[in-house]
Every structure is written in structure tokens, then in C-alpha cells.
Amino acid sequence: MNFQWDNLFRSSAREQKLISKLRENMLFKDLSTRELRLVENIVNIRTYRPGEVVFRQGDAGVGMYIISKGMVNIYTEAVDAATTEVSTSQVTSLREGDFFGDLALVDPGNRRSASAVAGEETTLIGFFKPDLIEIADRNPTAGVKILLRLGEVLGVRLRETTLKISELKKDLPA
Amino acid sequence: MTPLLAAIERERRAKLFFFVGALILLLGVLSLVQNMLVSFILAFVMYYLIAPAVDFLERRGLRRLWATVIPFLLILILATSLGVLFFPLFLSQLQTLVKAAPQYIESAAALMGRIESQISRYSAVVAGDDFHLGLQQRLTDWVSTNAEHLPTVISGSLTVILLAPFFAFFMLLDGRDFMRRLLGLVPNSLFELILNLNHQISSQMGGFIRARMIESLVVGFIVWVGLVMMGFPYALLLAVIAALLNVIPYVGPVVGAAPAFLIALVNGATNTELLILLTIYGTAQAIDAMILVPFLVAKIVDLHPVTVVLAILMGAQLGGVVGMIICIPVFSALKVTTIAIYRHLTHFRN
Structure with a gap:
């Protein structure tokens, strides 16, 4: 095996894979190949061991993560006021292609509302506020496309939350 | 602690060690290699x-x-044209001075002596009778030492003038990529903080440097036009001095x-x-x-006048005139970093 060719091939495949991962994501759906290349050069690839914390509930957040490979468990912690005991409950498990922490991209004083912990060997694509600002600076069209999609994502989340609140209100005694 | 968590902690420490090591190595190279630090600051x-x-x-x-x-070529053409136009005049004024x-x-010194004798008429002599003579000796020594070092300073300046645009070009072209690679060494637990910190410092420094440069150019230009109109000797040289020193707040203009x-x-x-x-x-x-x-300057980091004076004194002590000029951006960066770390310690963690 010629190692040089082997490495070249792998690098190119990895780049293709990252671009296709980004293209699959809701936020980057509308971007052209050139715009995706810009995003590809800006996002941050992070790897996590099983059990490694991505962020903790209450941390200040500056961006979102897309799961490129692996699994992330989302937990919430609640403190019992009487006993000051902390109870942890798993909210959900996110898999390849899912994304989380998107509110931190637009909320200046954002605090993480839950903890995220890698469930297995996990690769995340980190997309943070400074990255979004850089994209908007260098290619405003791409920036607007991402922001419109981000607005859509947040709108859907708001609609779901409102629906949940309405359902809960129905259950309350009059 | 489970073996897996212990391994994660070990990996985190190793990454932090390499990140800090890379920064120290970079700073070491910059401060140890001659003309490198000044070239980098200018870059x-x-x-x-x-x-x-x-x-x-x-x-x-x-x-x-x-x-x-394209901007580099345009700046090169502009700098060459300005250099051809003004450098001979600047050099001749410097030589004459x-x-x-x-x-x-x-x-x-004679003027100082006259002032001294005027003061001594009204109050006790503060600095001694021979203050003006001491001052004359010190100034003569300073000028002769600097005149001796002038060829070294000029050759050093030429190295800086050649190196700085070279570094600046690659900072613009690949700087973000380099920073991304460097940030890749940061442990996961600190990544968001360091990325945000880097962004804050970079944008504040950008605003600060651009504003200070425009201020200096405007002040230098007004002084130059005024002195030329007045027919004052060394107009260009004095305008350059005023522009350069204007970078230092409060003390610089005086x-x-x-x-x-x-x-x-x-x-x-x-x-x-x-009066004119x-x-x-x-x-x-x-x-x-x-x-x-x-x-x-509205966007620039707001430093208290006392902090500014302290920073200037420390800068002068550590790095002479260059230290005085760079101390304010360095202090501003330190302020941003300290505030961000404080917020991280007090607000970041739940």
C-alpha cells in the first residue's frame, strides 16, 4: 500500500463526509457547495470519550453541536429545596445527525438548560457564535441563509413548547 | 473516579499542557529572536x-x-510612493537635527539654568544648583549613544520593515486556520471559553488598533500642515513624533x-x-x-486614567518606548481575559 495515496484518499473522503454532514443539517441546508466549503473551514471538530462531558447544565453556552459520529445523552439536574439533594434524570439520547445547543447561537446570556455527556466515542461538529459572526462577515449571503434557518428551528421549538404548555394547562384543575 | 474518567482527565491535562506549551514556545521564540517581537507586533x-x-x-x-x-499590492504602491516622496525629506531633517x-x-541647558535661577529667587533650590549642567551632560550622552547606535537601529528597522508585512500577509491568509489548529489543542472542557475569549480579544484589539492608527494619522497630518504653514523647522520629523507618541494615551500628546x-x-x-x-x-x-x-474610540476597552499611567510606567520599565506604545493594547487584552476568566469562574459553572 502506498501510504501517501492512502492518506490523500482518506483526507479527501473525510472532507466530503464533513460537507455532506453539514449539508444534511437543517441550518446549512440552503447553502451552496462554495458556501459549505467556507463553513467547513470554520466549524470545529471535537472528539469525546464515552462519559466525557460536552457541557454542564448552567454553563454559559456560546454555540451548538452537530453529532457527526456517536451518541450524546442529555441529562437535567434538579435540586430538592428541602434536602438539597441533586437528582439527575436522562431527558433523551441524541444520535448521528442530531444537533443541540442552538439557542446559544443567538441568546447573549445563554445558560445550558441541560447537561450533555458523550454516550460512546463521539465526534461533534461545534458551531459557535464567533463562527457565525465570521461567516456573516466573510459571506453575508451564507450568514443570512443560516440565520433564517436558525430562526425556523427556534420557531419550531417555540411552537412545540407553547403546545406543551397548553396541554399542561388543560390538565390543571380549573 | 472510574478508570475511564481518570483517562479522560489525563487526556485533558495532556492537551492543556501542549496548548500552554505551544503558547509559551511561541512567546519564547518571539522574545528571544532579535527583531521578532517588534516585527510580530507591527504585523x-x-x-x-x-x-x-x-x-x-x-x-x-x-x-x-x-x-x-490586492490590498497588499495597493498598500505597497502607496507606501513606496509616500516613501519616495517623503523619506528623503524626513532623513535630511533627522540628520540636520x-x-x-x-x-x-x-x-x-542654559534656558533651564535661567529658569532655575528664577525659581531659586522665590523658593529654596529643589534640585540643586547644577541641575541644568547635569541635564546637559545626560542629554549629550543620550544623543551621542543613540547616534552611535543609529546604524544598528536602521538595520534592525529594515529587518522589521521586511518581516512585518511578510508575517501580516500570512496572518491574513492562513491566520484563522492556524488559530483553529492551535484551538484544536484546547481540552474540550475549556474549548468554548477559550474560543469566545479569543473572539472577544481579537475584535476589541481590532477596534482599538484601527482607531488609534486613524487618530495618530489625523493628529500627525494636522501638526504637519500647521508646522509647514508656520514655516517651522523639522515639520515632518515633529509630525511623525507627534503621530507616533499620540498612541500613548494622556502622556503621549504632551x-x-x-x-x-x-x-x-x-x-x-x-x-x-x-501661541501659534x-x-x-x-x-x-x-x-x-x-x-x-x-x-x-467608543468601542475601545475603557481603561481608567490611573490604570493607563500605571500601564505606561510598567511598559516603559519593561520595554522602553516600544513598551510604552504596546502596553495599552496588552493591558486591554489582559483586562478582557481577566473579566472573561472571572465570569467563567463565577457564572459559567452552575
């Missing part, structure tokens, strides 16, 4: 000045390489104006001439304070 200044033009061209659809090459320095020093007043006093200027000189420097500072600062 950073150039980077922050040219970056908006590069981003603008990139927004217009140009590739990063061309968006970097160096030649005339002993005469100026003698006259300045020190920048001092040589002109000293020359005027030694040459036996009339009260009207001194005061008007020129005063106008430059008034425009700076009333027009440029509110519009340009």
Missing part, C-alpha cells in the same frame, strides 16, 4: 488595519488569496509636543509664535478628543 497592527479590506473583497466574491494580495543637537542641548516647544524656545521664538504652536498642537488634540474619540 498584528498591519493585520488589523488590512483585515476589513480583505473581508470586504471576500464578500464581493474574491477568493481569500486575491482578497489578501542630530547635527544641531549639541547646540540645542546647550541652549536648552511628550509629542515637547520637542517642538523646546526647539521654539531654544530658537528664541516670540510669544505669538509659541500651542494652537496647532491644541487643534490636533481637540479634533482628536472631540471628533475622533467619540466616533472611533
